[in-house]
Amino acid sequence: MIFKNTYSIDNIRKYVVGIDKKVMLHNGKKVNYINLDNAASTPTLQPILNKVNSFLEWYSSIHRGTGYKSKISTKVYEQTREIVTNFVGSNNDNVVVFVKNTTEAINKLSYRLGLTKNDIVITTIMEHHSNDLPWRNKAKVLHSKVLDNGELDIKDLEHKIKINAGKVKLVTITGCSNVTGIVNDIHYIAALCHKYGSKIMVDAAQLIPHRKVNMKGNKKDDYIDFIAFCGHKMYAPFGTGVLIAPKSVLIKGEPEYVGGGTIISVTKYNTHWADPPEKDEAGTPNVVGSVALAEAIKVLQEIGMRNIQKHENTLTDNLITELNSIKGITIYSPSNTKNSIDKVGVISFNVKDIPHNLVASALAYEGGIGVRSGCFCAHPYVHSLLKISNKDIVQFQKRFLLQDMKETPGMVRASFGIYNTINEIKTFIKMLKYIINNKSVIFDKYILNANTGEYLPKNLPKNIFTEFML
């Protein structure tokens, strides 16, 4: 019997919840929404919503409940850990801790490594703030450099790991950039870390929806020690994040949040902690979110991560080729589609003489296209890609502190999900060309809010955002 998959890269679009929603433009007209902001968060898929809905009929308290539904809910919750473990090629020495997002996962780890200011944590300039700021108040943080084209400067990283061998407790690095889409060679870096006595943490928030992740690695020393990611970038926006860590690490020390669920026994005088992962999941966990994540994993596996990668590569190459053909566009990542740098479908660019936030607003209000603009929670990386001097950054900061956001550094970012199409890129490019060719009309039509940095059309229909009401 030939087993036929229900979900494939060719049919997944029809399962995207809300794909048929029309959105209002500045003139009251409605058009199909084009979502090119998947790097921030993805929509959910019908099978995931169905699974959540059917689980809710069985939902009850987990762990200590004795009733039938509690037993079912507890079993399901523990099964979701197994599904996550298998998806990322983790092993039985590790535990899956559910948290609320990637940021919380990384913060948790930063509290749980027993770091002191004598320890060194190496991160990189290309990180999202969530994989930079949590480390700064716990250890001495070194930032590995990036090259002019946005790639990680691997020689600099290697040098920093080598000369600080013995003191580096952790190298913490993004699987791929949320600004340029550049994929880091995490297993090569893992082997380096282990050779010089450090552990490695991979922020896989952007990588995991696009590529097969295998924590075990392929060789003896290139395994990943810790990984963090979230459901909301992989079609399960139900408030679940994941930290995977060796049990031997989490068994030590005290969790940063304590309370219900984290202990074996408490008296007035002492506390015996439960084993991880329970020790690190204080309070009632988000079982519904874990069910959604597990179902998302099943759907992605059925489509096949290789098929996802192939489809997204086609979209990325197409958009880069189109952008390269427009005069006045600067793409902030290696933009030759034939080069060997591995990238996911995240492309940031600027249009000459039109501020990034005006381009993004015009795409939304003229064309119903959702992108993102600004620095994408990666200020140091964006500053370096834009080649802004330290002196100018200080000037910007002074103005921002006075709520003067008239001029903010940044870029426009388009990012793909599994369901985007070449036709959507065509519409996007057509709209971008319209904005460029009608620059003065656009400047005239939009007004800048100097306190927020947002451009809005001077005239907007009163009912524009009433499509969904509570």
Ligand SMILES: Cc1ncc(COP(=O)(O)O)c(C=O)c1O
């Ligand atoms: C690379 C990277 N790391 C971390 C985060 C933070 O993720 P979360 O919103 O799940 O906390 C993001 C979100 O954009 C990201 O792109």
